[in-house]
Amino acid sequence: xxxxxxxxxxxxxxxxxxxxxxxxxxxxxxxxxxxxxxxxxxxxxxxxxxxxxxxxxxxxxxxxxxxxxxxxxxxxxxxxxxxxxxxxxxxxxxxxxxxxxxxxxxxxxxxxxxxxxxxxxxxxxxxxxxxxxxxxxxxxxxxxxxxxxxxxxxxxxxxxxxxxxxxxxxxxxxxxxxxxxxxxxxxxxxxxxxxxxxxxxxxxxxxxxxxxxxxxxxxxxxxxxxxxxxxxxxxxxxxxx
Amino acid sequence: xxxxxxxxxxxxxxxxxxxxxxxxxxxxxxxxxxxxxxxxxxxxxxxxxxxxxxxxxxxxxxxxxxxxxxxxxxxxxxxxxxxxxxxxxxxxxxxxxxxxxxxxxxxxxxxxxxxxxxxxxxxxxxxxxxxxxxxxxxxxxxxxxxxxxxxxxxxxxxxxxxxxxxxxxxxxxxxxxxxxxxxxxxxxxxxxxxxxxxxxxxxxxxxxxxxxxxxxxxxxxxxxxxxxxxxxxxxxxxxxxxxxxxxxxxxxxxxxxxxxxxxxxxxxxxxxxxxxxxxxxxxxxxxxxxxxxxxxxxxxxxxxxxxxxxxxxxxxxxxxxxxxxxxxxxxxxxxxxxxxxxxxxxxxxxxxxxxxxxxxxxxxxxxxxxxxxxxxxxxxxxxxxxxxxxxxxxxxxxxxxxxxxxxxxxxxxxxxxxxxxxxxxxxxxxxxxxxxxxxxxxxxxxxxxxxxxxxxxxxxxxxxxxxxxxxxxxxxxxxxxxxxxxxxxxxxxxxxxxxxxxxxxxxxxxxxxxxxxxxxxxxxxxxxxxxxxxxxxxxxxxxxxxxxxxxxxxxxxxxxxxxxxxxxxxxxxxxxxxxxxxxxxxxxxxxxxxxxxxxxxxxxxxxxxxxxxxxxxxxxxxxxxxxxxxxxxxxxxxxxxxxxxxxxxxxxxxxxxxxxxxxxxxxxxxxxxxxx
Numbered sequence: 004x005x006x007x008x009x010x011x012x013x014x015x016x017x018x019x020x021x022x023x024x025x026x027x028x029x030x031x032x033x034x035x036x037x038x039x040x041x042x043x044x045x046x047x048x049x050x051x052x053x054x055x056x057x058x059x060x061x062x063x064x065x066x067x068x069x070x071x072x073x074x075x076x077x078x079x080x081x082x083x084x085x086x087x088x089x090x091x092x093x094x095x096x097x098x099x100x101x102x103x104x105x106x107x108x109x110x111x112x113x114x115x116x117x118x119x120x121x122x123x124x125x126x127x128x129x130x131x132x133x134x135x136x137x138x139x140x141x142x143x144x145x146x147x148x149x150x151x152x153x154x155x156x157x158x159x160x161x162x163x164x165x166x167x168x169x170x171x172x173x174x175x176x177x178x179x180x181x182x183x184x185x186x187x188x189x190x191x192x193x194x195x196x197x198x199x200x201x202x203x204x205x206x207x208x209x210x211x212x213x214x215x216x217x218x219x220x221x222x223x224x225x226x227x228x229x230x231x232x233x234x235x236x237x238x239x240x241x242x243x244x
Numbered sequence: 245x246x247x248x249x250x251x252x253x254x255x256x257x258x259x260x261x262x263x264x265x266x267x268x269x270x271x272x273x274x275x276x277x278x279x280x281x282x283x284x285x286x287x288x289x290x291x292x293x294x295x296x297x298x299x300x301x302x303x304x305x306x307x308x309x310x311x312x313x314x315x316x317x318x319x320x321x322x323x324x325x326x327x328x329x330x331x332x333x334x335x336x337x338x339x340x341x342x343x344x345x346x347x348x349x350x351x352x353x354x355x356x357x358x359x360x361x362x363x364x365x366x367x368x369x370x371x372x373x374x375x376x377x378x379x380x381x382x383x384x385x386x387x388x389x390x391x392x393x394x395x396x397x398x399x400x401x402x403x404x405x406x407x408x409x410x411x412x413x414x415x416x417x418x419x420x421x422x423x424x425x426x427x428x429x430x431x432x433x434x435x436x437x438x439x440x441x442x443x444x445x446x447x448x449x450x451x452x453x454x455x456x457x458x459x460x461x462x463x464x465x466x467x468x469x470x471x472x473x474x475x476x477x478x479x480x481x482x483x484x485x486x487x488x489x490x491x492x493x494x495x496x497x498x499x500x501x502x503x504x505x506x507x508x509x510x511x512x513x514x515x516x517x518x519x520x521x522x523x524x525x526x527x528x529x530x531x532x533x534x535x536x537x538x539x540x541x542x543x544x545x546x547x548x549x550x551x552x553x554x555x556x557x558x559x560x561x562x563x564x565x566x567x568x569x570x571x572x573x574x575x576x577x578x579x580x581x582x583x584x585x586x587x588x589x590x591x592x593x594x595x596x597x598x599x600x601x602x603x604x605x606x607x608x609x610x611x612x613x614x615x616x617x618x619x620x621x622x623x624x625x626x627x628x629x630x631x632x633x634x635x636x637x638x639x640x641x642x643x644x645x646x647x648x649x650x651x652x653x654x655x656x657x658x659x660x661x662x663x664x665x666x667x668x669x670x671x672x673x674x675x676x677x678x679x680x681x682x683x684x685x686x687x688x689x690x691x692x693x694x695x696x697x698x699x700x701x702x703x704x705x706x707x708x709x710x711x712x713x714x715x716x717x718x719x720x721x722x723x724x725x726x727x728x729x730x731x732x733x734x735x736x737x738x739x740x741x742x743x744x745x746x747x748x749x750x751x752x753x754x755x756x757x758x759x760x761x762x763x764x765x766x767x768x769x770x771x772x773x774x775x776x777x778x779x780x781x782x783x784x785x786x787x788x789x790x791x792x793x794x795x796x797x798x799x800x801x802x803x804x805x806x807x808x809x810x811x812x813x814x815x816x817x818x819x820x821x822x823x824x825x826x827x828x829x830x831x832x833x834x835x836x837x838x839x840x841x842x843x844x845x846x847x848x849x850x851x852x853x854x855x856x857x858x859x860x861x862x863x864x865x866x867x868x869x870x871x872x873x874x875x876x877x878x879x880x881x882x883x884x885x886x887x888x889x890x891x892x893x894x895x896x897x898x899x900x901x902x903x904x905x906x907x908x909x910x911x912x913x914x915x916x917x918x919x920x
Contacts (some may be wrong), residue, residue: 065278101826147345167495172309174494179305181339183499184491192530195539196636199739206336208743210632215740 009078011108012036013046014055018074019063027064078117080107087122092143142222151223153202154216156190162221163187169218181205182219247406250320252347255302256625256744257420258359261389261753262331263299266399269463270529272826275766275887276315282666290403298325304339306346308459311671313468320350324444326355327405327526329398333385334358335367335375335745338509345505346379348416349449355401361386361394363747367524368516381416388727390750417448420500423488427481428452432679434473441465455482456497502577514801526745529862530629539633547630550617554610555656555687561609588788595781601774613659614653615758618667621649623749627667628741633770636738641681641721643736644673651677651720655713656685658878662885663761670731670743674701676724682874682899683720685713688831692869695835699850700859711872719902763839776876782830796917799825811866813907814861824868830875860919871903 016035020027024172029047033040045063050056055070066074082104088099110118129136139175142149164186167177182188189203201214211219251266253259259677262269267286276283300319301312302740308314322329332340337358347354357688358371376382382400387394420428431451435441441450441464453461454474458578482493489496533542573594580590621627627646635645643651646667653661655905668674685693693712697705728737790796795804803818803825810816810879819841827834839849857865873879873896883892 103804166491173738173740175305175307175309176738178495179309179342180305180500180740180742181342181502183502184495185499192534194534194633194636195536196633198636198639199632200533201632201743205338207339208740210628210635210739210743212635212739233822 010046010049012104013043013050014066014070014074015077015081016114017066018054018071020080021066021071027060029060029064032064042091056184078172080110083115083119083122084110087118089124091125094190106189149222150220152217153188153211153221154200154213154217156188156221158190158192160223161189162185162223165220165222166239167219169215177215177219180209187224188221246918247293247295248298248323248325248326249402249406250298250325250328250350250352251331252316252320252328252343253302253344253359254304254333257302257333257340258389259299259302259331261750262329262357262387262395262398263297264753265389265392265395267297273279275762281311281315288399290399292403295402295406297329301828303343305343307456308351310669312669314460320352321346321442321445321892323740324352325711327355329355329402331357331359331389331785332373334361335363335369337369337371337513338505341380341505341508342502344382345418345501348380348382348451349418349446349899351416351446351449353405355398355405356380356382356384357394357398357889358384358386359389362388362391363745369439370516372512372514376508379508379512386789389751394635416451418501418504420452420497421503424455424496424500425483427477427485428455430481431455431474431477435470435784438473439468441468441470454478456494457494464765470559479819484635502673513748529746530554532741533626534629534633534703543630543633544550546621546626547649550614550621551656553651554613554617554653554660556610558613562606565606565609566878569598569605573598573602575580588785589697589786589871592778592781594746597774597778599777599781605766608766611660612656614656614664615761616754617820618649618664619754619757620749622667623747623754625744625746630631630742631739631741639737639739642724642737643677644668645671645739647673647677651684654681654686656687658682658684658874659881662878662881668902670738672736675886675891676732678882679727679891679895679898680720680723682813682878682895683716683871683902685716685870686831686874686878688875689870691832692834693866695849696853696857696862697868699853700857700862708866712866714907715867716870719906723898723902776880778831779825784826812892812905813904814864814911815857815868815907817856819856819867824872827869828873828876830877831869834869860914861911863914864907868903869909871899871906873899873903 013032013036013141016032020031020035024028025031027041029043033043036043038157047056050070051058054067055073055099057065057067059065081100084097084103085096088094088102089096092099094102100236123138153162156162164182164184166184167174167182169177186204191201191203191208194210199210202209202211202216245562251259251263253262261418263284263286267288270288271286274285275281278547281301286297286299286526288295292901298319300316303310303313303316304790306317306320319325328347328350330340330344332344344354344356357372357377373384373386383405384400385398385683387398389395403723419425428448428451428549429623431454432447435447435450441454441461442445450461451474454465456477462471464475478493484564485496486493491499532538577590580593581587593631618627618808621630627649630649631645633645634648638645638647647665648663649667650661653664658681661684662678664676665674665681668677689707689712693709694705697708701708780799783802786796786798787796790800794800799822800818803820804824807816807818808823819838822841823834826837835849838853853862879892879896882895883889886892
């Protein structure tokens with residue numbers, strides 16, 4: 004039995020109306036989803052064919068037992084994702100709904116379960132006042148603090164290594180030069196033609212091509228420096244961070 | 245008793261100076277078995293017996309990320325020297341200690357040499373040596389190798405350790421943290437029951453290296469039949485550790501090791517931050533030397549200056565040597581004839597041996613000078629900056645930033661240029677550079693170009709010569725691209741290198757380095773060149789009695805046999821074939837040979853040439869001369885640098901094929917355009 008993504012939206016809408024205690028009509032659905040009535044009718048016909056919905060004479064729509072089961076799952080997923088986007092990642096409700104709509108059809112049960120697990124764990128931790136929750140929220144709230152490739156750090160910019168995604172020989176080379184998680188780095192300069200870069204790490208300067216620097220992910224420090232100057236007062240900032 | 249001591253350390257820590265200071269002039273230079281990485285060994289005497297010092301390649305880690313690392317790790321783990329000296333840069337201890345800690349884990353007794361102690365004061369660094377010694381459990385000796393300071397102390401400490409190890413070496417165990425330790429314990433226990441992965445390597449270290457995924461250890465474990473057992477431990481306990489740490493095991497192990505190093509550094513090193521914040525001299529120099537506007541011009545100026553000086557100072561010396569050997573040959577010829585020796589022997593000695601030795605020795609001045617300049621650039625720290633500013637351009641051509649210097653040198657002489665490729669660390673970059681170097685038009689080809697162009701192209705002569713140089717560069721770039729995307733496809737080029745602080749190069753070390761290079765060339769390439777010269781002499785002289793190199797000689801006959809091959813390129817006459825053959829000795833010999841064969845001498849060559857060549861076939865011949873197999877000396881240098889006959893024959897075949905194709909294309913294309 005296949006019910007395509009768009010069709011799932013209709014089921015979800017019918018379900019949402021049903022749980023408010025009303026009965027859904029083609030007009031209701033057309034208004035909620037913002038599509039033409041004719042489109043809704045065509046969709047409903049398909050749902051009936053898949054025995055997800057029964058269509059009464061007077062235009063009333065009702066989910067079948069199987070249809071309700073399925074719609075519940077989608078609805079729940081939608082609610083979880085909306086909550087995740089709005090209450091944890093901090094997006095506006097409307098934006099969160101939109102993203103949830105886009106994602107819900109692509110997710111499988113496992114992904115659903117894991118996000119649910121994460122949300123639960125997060126909420127519990129927040130309730131218990133665990134310090135990492137605050138740190139996480141601050142980090143997520145500040146775009147500049149999100150990890151980015153070392154190749155995107157401006158000249159004079161500082162940060163700490165969060166992970167190294169290179170593989171093979173390059174990975175070992177970077178590790179043996181001291182690029183490991185937690186180590187502070189500073190982008191000293193770029194070569195005259197823009198590539199390679201010179202990176203300060205553990206007291207020495209290392210030249211890296213941008214393609215190589217792209218595999219070292221950096222969490223930038225709180226205050227990013229203006230180009231070049233005034234290194235003195237900031238040295239300890241990042242080192243101690 | 246005789247002892248073996250290994251010398252290890254990061255690049256740019258003054259390891260070579262320390263090696264020289266320890267062993268003086270009693271050094272032996274060779275190669276590590278099967279590879280082209282240089283192996284230096286020296287000796288110093290002591291009342292207890294001779295101590296052999298093996299200089300290992302400069303490395304950052306004891307892993308497998310480069311050939312250098314593999315060699316060092318293999319030597320330390322399998323040959324197990326009696327002791328190892330780790331050379332650390334006192335002004336940047338943290339970096340040096342990472343290798344030192346890995347050395348500690350090998351269980352080989354260590355002495356830590358804190359080199360470049362003289363630079364710590366200006367950087368506001370104070371090292372608590374006793375604390376460092378206590379934390380690591382090894383003796384620590386401060387040195388300034390350039391001034392031979394602390395060398396006697398170091399020798400004394402080494403001997404004391406050899407006599408009786410003060411610190412039980414196997415007792416060192418790096419704290420890998422509560423989440424890795426149970427895993428390592430389990431693996432160690434497993435190994436204790438089953439046996440060693442590499443004999444002599446502490447079990448704990450074997451477990452650590454296996455967890456890290458060190459390819460050498462994995463292979464050794466496989467061989468010992470232990471891999472499966474260890475992997476099944478990793479599959480359970482390793483996975484658990486991974487999950488609780490949040491990184492993969494390799495990252496976790498290395499992160500802990502660096503953590504330990506940072507901890508030791510923080511405890512043993514005090515730095516005055518107010519001094520650190522000031523711009524160092526290196527930074528000031530770099531602001532100019534690697535700046536956006538001046539970086540490239542300064543680089544070009546410096547390399548051009550180096551090129552000019554090498555030839556300006558070297559050419560007169562070469563001329564002097566050439567004259568010397570010519571006179572020596574003549575004198576010897578007279579002497580031998582007077583002594584009533586048979587002609588054949590006299591000719592052999594004069595043209596074969598003395599001529600051959602002469603053709604080797606004339607390369608010495610250029611090699612010596614070039615390597616003097618290169619050593620200055622390298623030792624001062626500029627070489628890395630040069631690669632830094634040039635890398636973008638060279639990378640576009642499929643080469644490496646450091647390839648530029650040998651490529652430029654190639655315009656002078658291919659031989660020192662090939663030896664100069666040693667600055668390239670990665671075998672891929674080095675091999676591609678070596679393979680395309682013969683296309684850079686060396687100065688020996690210039691006289692051929694000039695004479696032919698003068699005869700055939702009149703007022704266009706200058707442009708013709710210039711076009712040949714450009715053609716050489718274009719072919720080199722295209723070849724680099726082609727080779728990079730075919731034969732060397734899988735191996736990515738890489739530029740991850742330290743930009744060391746600048747410092748004044750020490751004259752002694754520079755000269756020593758240059759002398760070593762020149763001498764090595766004479767010794768290794770010399771025998772090959774001599775051999776080639778003698779073969780050519782024999783081909784030109786036999787059957788005995790014919791005129792040297794005439795149509796009746798063996799080489800003349802070969803020339804006649806191959807002449808039809810050159811017909812599509814427009815010069816299908818035997819003299820051209822013979823001239824090209826002799827050009828293998830040295831490319832300028834092409835002219836001399838043609839002169840002799842056309843019976844006019846070099847002076848009257850112009851008329852003779854005009855009778856044989858048309859302007860078009862002359863240009864095709866020049867293209868051939870430019871691109872075909874480089875001279876015997878360059879081939880010898882290539883063989884020495886690659887240490888591979890397979891690649892040497894590939895290079896000979898490739899250059900000759902490209903040259904032939906080029907010449908035929910020029911001739912046939914020209915005819916199609918109606919130029920013939």
